[in-house]
Amino acid sequence: MITTDLSLAKSALHAGEIIAIPTETVYGLAGNAFSEQSVKKIFDLKKRPFYNPVIVHIKSPEVLTKVAAEIPPAAAKLAEAFWPGPLTLVLKKQPHISNLVTAGKPTVAVRMPNHPLTLRLLDQLDFPLAAPSANPFGSISPTTAAHVANYFKEKLGVVLDGGPCQRGIESTIVGFEDGKPILYRLGSVSVEELELVVGPLKHRTKDDAAPDAPGMLSRHYAPNTATCLTDDIEGLIAKNLDKKIGVLVFTRPMLNDAVLHLEVLSANGDDREAARNLYAAMHRLDQQNLDLIIAERFPEEGLGKSINDRLSRAIQK
Numbered sequence: 001m002i003t004t005d006l007s008l009a010k011s012a013l014h015a016g017e018i019i020a021i022p023t024e025t026v027y028g029l030a031g032n033a034f035s036e037q038s039v040k041k042i043f044d045l046k047k048r049p050f051y052n053p054v055i056v057h058i059k060s061p062e063v064l065t066k067v068a069a070e071i072p073p074a075a076a077k078l079a080e081a082f083w084p085g086p087l088t089l090v091l092k093k094q095p096h097i098s099n100l101v102t103a104g105k106p107t108v109a110v111r112m113p114n115h116p117l118t119l120r121l122l123d124q125l126d127f128p129l130a131a132p133s134a135n136p137f138g139s140i141s142p143t144t145a146a147h148v149a150n151y152f153k154e155k156l157g158v159v160l161d162g163g164p165c166q167r168g169i170e171s172t173i174v175g176f177e178d179g180k181p182i183l184y185r186l187g188s189v190s191v192e193e194l195e196l197v198v199g200p201l202k203h204r205t206k207d208d209a210a211p212d213a214p215g216m217l218s219r220h221y222a223p224n225t226a227t228c229l230t231d232d233i234e235g236l237i238a239k240n241l242d243k244k245i246g247v248l249v250f251t252r253p254m255l256n257d258a259v260l261h262l263e264v265l266s267a268n269g270d271d272r273e274a275a276r277n278l279y280a281a282m283h284r285l286d287q288q289n290l291d292l293i294i295a296e297r298f299p300e301e302g303l304g305k306s307i308n309d310r311l312s313r314a315i316q317k
Contacts, residue, residue, distance in 0.1 A: 002145045002159045011172035012158045013125065018042055020123065020134040020148045021057075022162025022313075023113040024139040025086045025170050025188055026279065027148050028057070029156075031266040033067075036098040039130050043100065045155060048137040052211055054104040055088050055171070056110045057129045058121035067110050067128060068138035069094050072189045074198045078095030079101045086167050086188035090175035091212050094216060100266055101130055109213050111171055117162040132214060133157075133170065140223055140286065140314075143168055168276035169306055173213040174201070185297040185307040188275065191266050201268045205309070222314040223286035236294050248311075249279055250298055255285035261288045271303040282314070 012019050013032060021030045028061050029046060031038035033056045056067050058108075061079055064071065068091035075089050075130065090278060093101075093108035100189045104110050106178040110128075118249075122129065133141045134148045135158075142148045145161040172187030174194065182202040183191065195201060207216045225246070228238045237245060247254065251269045254262065263281035265274035285293050295311045298304035 001148055001157060002161050004117070004161050005248055006117070006124065009121055009158050009160050011126055013129070016041075017157060018045055019160060020116045020128065020145070020152075020156055021131060021160050022145070022165065023115045023131075024167045025113075026143055026165055026168070027134040027145065027159075028129075029134040030057070030129040030131040033057075033128045033130040034096070035127075036100055036141055039098055039100045042132065045152070046132060046135070046137050046247060048078065049063065050100065051103050051209075052217070053105060053109055053165040053214060054101055054130050054132040055214060056097070056101060056108055056121065057113050057118070057126070057131050058110060059112070059125070061112060061241075063128070067094055067097060067108055068092060072176045074179060075176060077175075077192070077197055078174060078181070079112075082189055082193075083094060083112040084119065085112070086114070086171040087111060088171040088173040088185075088187075088213070090173060090184060105212065107175065107212065109173060111212075115162055116273060121160070129157075134194055138222055140282045141170065141221055141279050147283060157174070158228060161181055164276075164280070166273075166276060168280075169276055169303075169310060170215055172306070175212055177212060177279050184214040186309040187215075188303070188306065190302045190304060192302060194230065215286040218313060219315075220313040223282055223293060223312045225240075225286050225290050225293050227295060227311070227314045229295045229297055229308070229315055230298050233296055240294075241259075241294055242288070246285040246290045246293045248285060248293060250296055260290065271298070271301060271307070274298070275303045275307055278310065
């Protein structure tokens with residue numbers, strides 16, 4: 001059921017059920033982070049492997065110590081700069097945080113989302129919410145309530161409708177080694193913004209065996225349609241004229257009779273607008289019965305890095 005009724009959402013969560021919640025990044029599948037039974041339901045519904053940790057969503061920075069046991073000074077600076085907002089911090093966990101949440105690791109991923117409806121919900125709960133993206137594992141992330149409902153149909157009783165997500169791609173994830181920040185996932189906070197606060201970052205953003213954070217797997221965020229990422233769209237179209245082709249570009253519309261469906265992410269060249277529109281465009285392309293989606297590589301700056309990261313993980317190996 002798609003609804004804006006917080007009382008329904010709260011009742012379902014107190015009953016141990018899983019609901020969908022809006023955030024500024026993408027919609028999440030949410031359950032009581034302090035209930036191992038609820039967290040297991042999330043993994044089962046998503047068909048998410050247990051070696052992949054999930055993010056805990058809190059209502060305020062003041063409750064961070066209920067989830068994290070140690071907060072390095074750099075983490076405190078980042079939380080002050082970007083919370084509420086699309087930044088996740090990976091910190092040493094409190095002992096009561098389930099190993100299901102953390103994939104057996106001694107650290108927990110935590111953030112304070114910046115969506116008014118979900119913050120109101122969190123404020124009415126006495127527990128934080130474990131909430132990975134509200135999609136089957138590995139598929140395109142949802143940025144509208146309708147995306148979530150289309151994925152799960154009757155398997156999900158409550159989909160809390162907060163409108164289209166305003167940031168459109170997942171949170172940036174930063175962990176800490178010896179107190180120094182390290183980037184685990186590119187996301188809606190750019191590397192440049194982070195480095196203004198804490199200085200140069202080390203990067204470790206891929207791990208298929210034992211990821212330290214969500215979103216580190218090589219293939220993820222992927223449509224069912226075969227997808228390519230290229231600097232030469234016209235050249236790749238010419239090599240695939242026997243296929244039904246859809247194209248995803250940053251700013252410039254293209255006129256090519258071989259293209260059956262075109263998505264332009266930002267006519268003005270705004271990387272934030274492009275990020276906001278990315279997943280919705282991928283959903284539309286994936287519904288066109290195409291043989292191939294050709295995506296344009298973005299400039300490697302600002303959120304272009306994050307968009308390229310998502311598109312590179314959508315490629316079929």
